[in-house]
Amino acid sequence: MDFWFTERHTEDVQLSIRLDKHIFSEENDNNRIDIFESPEYGKILTADGYIVMTEKDEFIYHEMMTHIPMAVHPNPQRILVFGAGDGGVVRELLKYPEVERIDMVEVNTGVVEAAKKYLPFSAGGLDDPKVTIHQQNALRYIRHIVGEYDVIIIDSAGYYGPGESLLSREFYGSCYKALKDDGIMVNQHQSPFYDEDRVETQNAHKRIVNSFPISRVYQAHIPSYPSGYWLFGFASKKYHPTDDLDAKRWNERGIITNYYTTNLHRGSFALPAYVERLLKRVE
Amino acid sequence: MDFWFTERHTEDVQLSIRLDKHIFSEENDNNRIDIFESPEYGKILTADGYIVMTEKDEFIYHEMMTHIPMAVHPNPQRILVFGAGDGGVVRELLKYPEVERIDMVEVNTGVVEAAKKYLPFSAGGLDDPKVTIHQQNALRYIRHIVGEYDVIIIDSAGYYGPGESLLSREFYGSCYKALKDDGIMVNQHQSPFYDEDRVETQNAHKRIVNSFPISRVYQAHIPSYPSGYWLFGFASKKYHPTDDLDAKRWNERGIITNYYTTNLHRGSFALPAYVERLLKRVE
Structure with a gap:
């Protein structure tokens, strides 16, 4: 057929x-x-x-969204995740025993229920007692939180879940406020390859650069996404994404991955010349 | 329409x-x-x-095939290219003034003529006096050459041009012989993502590891290729692809690129865990 x-x-x-x-x-x-x-x-x-x-390539996206900040932060205990209803980021987060609590803000709990039923390879951790799911608008959730999280992961294409509000300057500013003094935020930067996506890359980058003292972009190959080439943003109050990576510490954890390695971590921040240029234009 | x-x-x-x-x-x-x-x-x-x-993404492929070996070799003067009828590799090679001679072995000169006529952005250098085009089978050309080239670039998917013979152990052994004592060879390693392509990646790697003392694999994102994710092989008699990169020397050349940078050069050798494993299996 x-x-x-x-x-x-x-x-x-x-x-x-x-x-x-x-x-x-x-x-x-x-x-x-x-x-x-x-x-x-x-x-x-x-x-x-x-x-x-x-199912075939989600490991790339979820490992790169999770292990990059988790390998840099020396003691990530309280984590906030936006979107992520499929459970992939939570699955990776639960590989860190020091994680005490994961707050997940997902407006569309229908995704969560469907993922639990049909995508067990990804959603297996959503029932873990460390996880609390908040069915709420992202901006409304974050607006009044101060200094609470070690790591914030914004896992949403804007396609579903909190959508638009995730791209506003107010939202990124609120994330900054909600992080502890050494907190780290990662988000999607879309793909820089096609003209129509490139604008979103530049918009996201511009707003984050304005909100965080340290802001770097890293890359991965995700074959099922447009152009197969995807960017992420690493924004931080204190830690540098590669200088503050303690590779030995992470490797001693013995976490099994299919994409992430500490070598790849460093390499993923080395961007093509055309991407460097288009990011520089909005810095 | x-x-x-x-x-x-x-x-x-x-x-x-x-x-x-x-x-x-x-x-x-x-x-x-x-x-x-x-x-x-x-x-x-x-x-x-x-x-x-x-036209939109050839810069990625051609820059990564050319500048990686050319930035590592301290004085690349004599270059051999297999395939490359579209002219993209030759265009990049001609940015190095010390290149004295480029031998191009392309069995399908129809590609060369069509490229000159319809793809001038890529084929512009094919008429350069430094370039000699040999319309010949690749293995027949290379078999009797000893110690003549600084760099060999094998630019062929096996789809057109020399085809099959480019994948044999005899061919890679002959390339080794044709290189000077500090020569470098690069070739395509295909994409490791889909099962059916992965075998080609492993076959190419296995044969090169058997022929060269130094053999490393590097990556690039090429959106128009299967999965958008592509590997290349760097094989060498003497120079290490990242330890022997003199970034300062290359950057002082002032060559304009859209993809290649010396940072990206280093980063491109940091491979995903699943690729490291599948290469290790045949080493």
Whole structure:
């Protein structure tokens, strides 16, 4: 049977993945969530027709969002996560025994329920007693918190979950305030390759540079995302993302990863010339 | 008009690019070459239906194949290139004034003629007096050469040009012999992401590890290639790809690049854990 999912990366480029089955679909006030089963990418979670994650390459995204800040921070105990309803970031966070509490702000709890049922490889940790899920708007949650978190991870493409408010200057300023004096925030910087995505990369970067004293961008290859090339932002009050990485300390933890290594950590902050230039333009 | 080029990356994944025009097509004994014009990727060169390069992202591939060995070698004067009929590698090589002679072995001179006519952004250097094009089988050319080249660049997917013989152990052994005592060879290692490509990555790596004392793999993001994630091999008789990089020397050259930087050079050798493991399995 020829049964395909197709995502437009731009008006003029599209990626298609052959499907076996359509196993879940739900429409709510926020968006439409679907889960498909595919021979090449395994389970695929989409929001409004855009790939949120696939079983085959989610490890890249989730490891790079989680282990980069967690390897730099010497003692990350209180963690705040925005979005992340699929559970992948929480799964990685739970590999650190010193994590005491994970607050997860996800407006769309439908994703959480679907992930628990259909994406156990990713959502397994969402029932852990350390995890509290807050079904709330991101900005409303963060606005009045001061000095509480060691690490904040903003895991949302804006496609689903808190959406728009995650991109505002007020939001990043509130995250700064909600972090302890040596806190670290990471977020998605989208892909810099196609013209229409590049603007989002630059906007995110500009707002974070204005809010944090230390702000660096790092990269990963995520084949199911537009252009397969993805950027993340590392913003911090105190720690430098590579100078303050204690590779020995992280490696002694014995955490098993498929993408992240402490060498790759350092390498991922070395960006192509064209990306350096487009970030510099808004710094 | 809906007019699309589609490439199957696996049986179950395909990338499609909207086209404006089909501007060249030629079939010879070796293969079928086509050139298309597209709104997102500009000119696209294909061989037997596979993308060889696009105007939008060829800089990534050509800069990473060329500047990595050229920045490590202290005095690269005599260069041998296999394939490379589109001219991109030669364009980058000609940025080094100490290059005295470039021998290019390309069995399919039809590509060269088409590139000169339709891909001037890439093929502009092919008429340079330093360049000699040998229309010959790669293995036949290299077999009897001893100690002649500083750098060998194997720019062929096996899709067109010398093809099969480029992947044999005899071929890599002959390249070793053809290099001077401090010579460097780079080649494509394909993409390690999809199962069916991974075998080629491992085969290439295994044969090179057996032929050269120093052999390392490096990476780049090339959006128009399968999975957008591509590996290259750096093989050398003497120089280490990062320890022997003299960043100051290269930066003082003032060469303008869009992808390559000396920081990225170092970073590109830091590979994901899953790639490290699959390479280690054949070392």
